[in-house]
Amino acid sequence: MQQPSASKLRRKPLGVETSKGHTYVLWDDLAGFGAARSDLALQHLLTTVCGLVGAQNAYWLGAVRVAEDERDPLLGWHPRAARYLHPLAAAKKGVSHKPQSRCNRGGIEDLTSVHVRMAGRYRAYRLRDIVSPQWFEGDAYARYVDQGIHDSLVVGVPVTKTAEAYYGFLKTRANNPFTEEHREVALYAMRGLAWFHRKVMLAEGLLGARSPLSPMERRVLSLLLTEHSEKCIAANLDVAPATLHSYVRDVFRKFGVSGRNGLTALWLGGTTLTR
Secondary structure, three states: OOOOOOOOOOOOOOOHHHHHHHHHHHHHHHHOOOHHHHHHHHHHHHHHHHHHHOOOEEEEEEEEEOOOOOOOOOOOEEEEEEEEOOOOOHHHHOOOOOHHHHHHHOOOOOOHHHHHOOOOOOEEEEHHHHOOHHHHHOHHHHHHHHOOOOEEEEEEEEEEOOEEEEEEEEEOOOOOOOOHHHHHHHHHHHHOOHHHHHHHHHHHOOOOOOOOOOHHHHHHHHHHOOOOOHHHHHHHHOOOHHHHHHHHHHHHHHHOOOOHHHHHHHHOOOOOOOO
């Protein structure tokens, strides 16, 4: 079966009711991506919703709650992985954009604390919804602009009680803010994809795994979810069979399964997942 390709960005954002038809097509498209192609599916989702809300860039961020501490501004929530549709301007200059460093150093996730206090339910906020007009005149907003970001819209998605996903949409053009209609469109698009959010977190090792997956482990995992043998997977990744088998054992160990059937069960939702 031929997989759907990512949608082209549309020049004009659509209204809420008009966008629903495009959203339904998006949901159907995502169902057409196999379990082994979660990266492409995520790219397709981000690209399509960018077109619906007139954004020029987007990202996905996975977070887990490792403790419950009211003294912690993030209430124990820690970003664990992030994927950007396009590199940020500052990233091209060699600036680190690891999820945790952004939270600590005033980057794009600087306002994560606002979202985590609303954890447990679907929500969407534009910058103007959670900061004062004066904030846009200060240093914090200047750091956004330095990264080529003029406005952002973030949708928070609960996956489990201790795992959440954030989908951020970014305006890289000045004087073109997100509207309330954009916020509603983005929230609606994400609301009907509980199964998808879960599979993206699984693919990153943020759900059901003892620790996040390394880049190579993620590649191995995606191929383990196909019909290919370990010998074929080793050839595909250009590694020795013994090396590949070591990665396979590590993936199985992190997910607490004994073989590929166990992984398949996780992706089919046959096992209750907790962290």
